[in-house]
Amino acid sequence: NAGVMQNPRHLVRRRGQEARLRCSPMKGHSHVYWYRQLPEEGLKFMVYLQKENIIDESGMPKERFSAEFPKEGPSILRIQQVVRGDSAAYFCASSPHRDGTEAFFGQGTRLTVV
Amino acid sequence: GQQVMQIPQYQHVQEGEDFTTYCNSSTTLSNIQWYKQRPGGHPVFLIQLVKSGEVKKQKRLTFQFGEAKKNSSLHITATQTTDVGTYFCAGTRGSNYKLTFGKGTLLTVNP
Numbered sequence: 001n002a003g004v005m006q007n008p009r010h011l012v013r014r015r016g017q018e019a020r021l022r023c024s025p026m027k028g029h030s031h032v033y034w035y036r037q038l039p040e041e042g043l044k045f046m047v048y049l050q051k052e053n054i055i056d057e058s059g060m061p062k063e064r065f066s067a068e069f070p071k072e073g074p075s076i077l078r079i080q081q082v083v084r085g086d087s088a089a090y091f092c093a094s095s096p097h098r099d100g101t102e103a104f105f106g107q108g109t110r111l112t113v114v
Numbered sequence: 115g116q117q118v119m120q121i122p123q124y125q126h127v128q129e130g131e132d133f134t135t136y137c138n139s140s141t142t143l144s145n146i147q148w149y150k151q152r153p154g155g156h157p158v159f160l161i162q163l164v165k166s167g168e169v170k171k172q173k174r175l176t177f178q179f180g181e182a183k184k185n186s187s188l189h190i191t192a193t194q195t196t197d198v199g200t201y202f203c204a205g206t207r208g209s210n211y212k213l214t215f216g217k218g219t220l221l222t223v224n225p
Contacts, residue, residue: 031211042120042202042215043157056212091156093213100211101145105157 004029004094005074006106013082013113021077021109025094032075033100034060034067037089037108046090048100049075082113118205120216128224133190135219137203144206146179146186147213152199160188195223 005024013019025032030050035043045059049069057067064082069075079086089110093103117140127133137146145164149157161170163179163186170177176189186203200220204213 033211033213035213035215040217042118042217043204043213045212045214048211059212095211098211099144100206100213101147101162102159103147103213104159105149107156 004092004104004106006092006109008109009107011109011111013111015083015113016081019079019082019086019111019113021079021090021092021111022074023077023092023094023106024074025092026096026104029094029096029104031095031098031100032069033093033095033103034075034077035091035093035105037091039088043091046077079111082111084113087111087113118203118214118216120203120219122219123217124220124222126222126224127193129195130192133193133197133221135188135201135203135221137186137188137205137216139184139205139214141207142183144183144208144210146183146203146205148177148186148188149202149204150199151202151218155199157202190221193221193223195225197221198223 032049034046037043047060047067048056064080066078089108091108092106095103119138147162148160151157167181168179174191178187200218202218204215
């Protein structure tokens with residue numbers, strides 16, 4: 001049973017470009033969460049998705065950020081027109097439980113905006 | 115909103131010394147989870163505590179959940195260099211699935 005798979009591990013984008021971050025949850029997990037981590041900070045909740053549904057996106061900036069979890073394929077976190085402040089580590093977690101317990105994290109995508 | 119405070123922010127110990135990190139929530143938690151993150155790595159799930167006053171042990175690690183379910187601690191006995199990393203607590207409230215993370219305690223161990 002592979003863990004939570006994220007790719008790419010590292011992503012460099014110029015200001016104004018788009019960033020696409022992918023996350024494949026653990027087998028059997030239908031709950032996906034995205035978190036953002038700034039240097040020397042804890043993780044901040046962004047969005048919670050189930051298959052084909054966004055359940056809660058209250059932690060996601062209203063502009064430029066979007067997330068999806070299609071019926072087939074990985075969950076995608078999309079950041080349009082990236083700015084330097086978007087530079088961070090983005091972690092995806094999946095859980096077998098709706099309440100988010102026993103969440104297992106992927107290795108993260110470290111986004112650098114230059 | 116819910117806040118989770120974690121202290122200390124940094125802790126440096128000699129190998130063999132004990133280490134404790136404390137987590138305090140502004141609100142009563144449904145459960146608390148602990149994660150370890152190595153430098154450049156990702157958070158790795160360690161344990162979940164659910165019951166008031168619960169104590170769980172994993173080898174040299176002891177986890178406690180306070181009676182009021184608002185605080186928790188992680189204690190490591192006789193630290194080793196492999197214990198190096200940042201330890202995060204994260205709590206949920208009610209049926210809320212959002213994990214609210216503390217800022218973590220970075221542990222460094224001098225061999």
